[in-house]
Amino acid sequence: MADIQGSYDDLFTAVPTALGALLDGGDVGGSVAVFVGGEPVVDVWGGFADAERTVPWERDTIVNVWSVTKTMTALCALILADRGELDLDAPVARYWPEFAAAGKEKVLVRHLLSHTAGLPDWEGTVEELYDWPSATARLVAQAPQWEPGSAAGYHSLTQGFLVGEVVWRVSGRSVGEFFADEVAGVLGADFHIGLAAEHDPRVALAVPPPGRDAEYRAGASGGDAAAHAAGTAIRVRDGNSVAWRRAQIPAASGFGNARSVALVQSVLACGGAVSxxxxxxxxxxxxxxxxxxxxxxxxxxxxVRWGLGYGLFGSTFGWGGWGGSLVMIEPEAEMVVAYVTNQMREPAEDTRGLEIVMSAYDGLKGLRG
Structure with a gap:
């Protein structure tokens, strides 16, 4: 049986049990957190931080959560909008004049957040992802693939640069700096967009699905593409590189654990304030x-149903990342469930996040009862 560390309310025993079952089933490592009313009722972890299973997953182990990062970037934009500094109905070009090129003058800020801007494809190299000016210049030159707002297409890599550049133009800070100052720093959340070298020893590198190697590539099937791209697909070895960790790729390169993901997103579950x-x-x-x-x-x-930076699922909203990490927000119950893992699985076969969420609902029933 997997050794599960951490703490949990007795009503939520199903959650650590579910994590343990995943580890017993072959997963390398991971962590789960459930927050209700902004407070942790589950904070557990287990398994290993390395593919060789020699380094235990610790309380402060962090991992690339891929597209769960989008929820953090979206929160930055929502904060600026709430302060009256960013108008979601304004053309993007109001804040980023160069963006109006190639027929994009009608793209609104809300189109960027809802994947309806018509710029879903990353056509540059992997190396360009690490160079913010190169990445944003490439997007300035692109023309929309459809009338902005008329259709949706998952902006798997491009959304982060698009929203991130607007955050930079409005606040004068990169999205990683803004997030660190205005969100993570305020809440004490161990989540990073652009990871400093001092944190490298804590990182659990991604482990490809069984039968795959470090050349395993992201694809659009199964609900999340860390990189749907016309010419470039992200490989596991790209995401495990030092260059990826250092770069700010606000759609896909956030590092944290389940505790930090749940803490940050509890802001949206709890009416805007936590602790x-x-x-x-x-x-x-x-x-x-x-x-x-x-x-x-x-x-x-x-x-799909898209909100402003989040996927909508019945009475809940949130998003998942390539490889299996996930965050789900239930505002009615003020509950957030976060699951992060270094063990990737084939997207079409991956039901782990759903299993974790359902186990959390078992506890919520007891809490309400």
């Missing part, structure tokens, strides 16, 4: 789950 730190107004929180699009996503090839 006495108000980051958003109640109205600012509600913006996140205002439906912007409902229909077939052109990239993911399946029906």
């Amino acid at each position: 006495g730190a108000p980051l958003l107004s109640a109205a600012g929180c509600e913006r996140a789950w205002e439906e912007q699009f409902s229909g077939d996503d052109r990239v993911l090839g399946m029906p």
